[in-house]
Amino acid sequence: AQSVTQPDIHITVSEGASLELRCNYSYGATPYLFWYVQSPGQGLQLLLKYFSGDTLVQGIKGFEAEFKRSQSSFNLRKPSVHWSDAAEYFCAVGPPYGNKLVFGAGTILRVKS
Amino acid sequence: DSGVTQTPKHLITATGQRVTLRCSPRSGDLSVYWYQQSLDQGLQFLIQYYNGEERAKGNILERFSAQQFPDLHSELNLSSLELGDSALYFCASSASGTGNEQFFGPGTRLTVL
Numbered sequence: 057a058q059s060v061t062q063p064d065i066h067i068t069v070s071e072g073a074s075l076e077l078r079c080n081y082s083y084g085a086t087p088y089l090f091w092y093v094q095s096p097g098q099g100l101q102l103l104l105k106y107f108s109g110d111t112l113v114q115g116i117k118g119f120e121a122e123f124k125r126s127q128s129s130f131n132l133r134k135p136s137v138h139w140s141d142a143a144e145y146f147c148a149v150g151p152p153y154g155n156k157l158v159f160g161a162g163t164i165l166r167v168k169s
Numbered sequence: 170d171s172g173v174t175q176t177p178k179h180l181i182t183a184t185g186q187r188v189t190l191r192c193s194p195r196s197g198d199l200s201v202y203w204y205q206q207s208l209d210q211g212l213q214f215l216i217q218y219y220n221g222e223e224r225a226k227g228n229i230l231e232r233f234s235a236q237q238f239p240d241l242h243s244e245l246n247l248s249s250l251e252l253g254d255s256a257l258y259f260c261a262s263s264a265s266g267t268g269n270e271q272f273f274g275p276g277t278r279l280t281v282l
Contacts, residue, residue, distance in 0.1 A: 090270065099171065099259060100273040146212065155225045156202070156214035157271060 058083050060147050062160035069137050070168050077132040077163050079147030087149040089130040090157065091121055095143045103145075106130065107152070117141070142167045172196065173274035175260050181280045187248040190277045194241055194262030200224070201243040202263070202271055203235055207256040218243055219265075250281045 059082045069075050081087065088107050092100040104115025111123040121132045130147060144164045148157040172195035182188055194201050203215040205228075214227035218237035229235075232250075237243045247254060257278050261271035 092273070099173075099275040100261075101171070102270055102272065105270050155200070155217050156227055157204075158214070159212040161211050 060160035068166040090148040171272040175274040192260030198262035202261040204259040
């Protein structure tokens with residue numbers, strides 16, 4: 057069965073520090089991979105996606121993610137975190153020719169000044 | 170703003186009642202997806218419609234049903250409501266039925282008392 061694991065439920069980083077959020081997936085083939093962000097009381101906003109090609113993908117708000125097939129991982133990174141990045145982050149996988157997304161449990165990011 | 174609209178924003182009702190949640194997809198998008206977000210289950214795919222036809226089903230209860238109308242808006246009907254149905258219900262849309270990124274609406278928060 058398809059599954060997504062985000063091992064960190066909460067992460068706290070200082071403003072200006074670097075960030076890495078982990079995501080591992082279990083899937084029969086290489087899926088499409090996504091990172092979404094959800095601010096309190098808001099819907100989900102797509103940060104970036106990986107379909108194929110270059111394994112390092114750039115997204116909005118200065119985020120990037122790297123797909124590592126050998127590790128079944130798609131970790132999200134940002135070199136310098138801003139207080140406005142505090143939110144919940146979800147990794148998701150979807151089949152290349154399918155439809156439904158399977159989401160991880162989410163990682164809540166807290167930014168301290 | 171993703172371009173996906175959902176109404177109402179909040180809904181409070183009693184057990185045993187029936188409610189209808191409405192979603193308007195982004196202009197030009199043919200697919201609509203419904204997801205449920207709860208504290209214990211996380212984000213779960215419920216159902217997908219593509220151009221008026223049901224395309225995929227997830228963990229949707231028999232008490233729940235959905236439809237997509239000719240103007241492509243969708244409604245999710247929840248009946249015989251139970252306390253455990255309290256959740257955030259998201260609608261998402263995508264351009265096609267498969268393999269595309271999904272854009273999420275702001276959600277409808279349902280509280281069953």
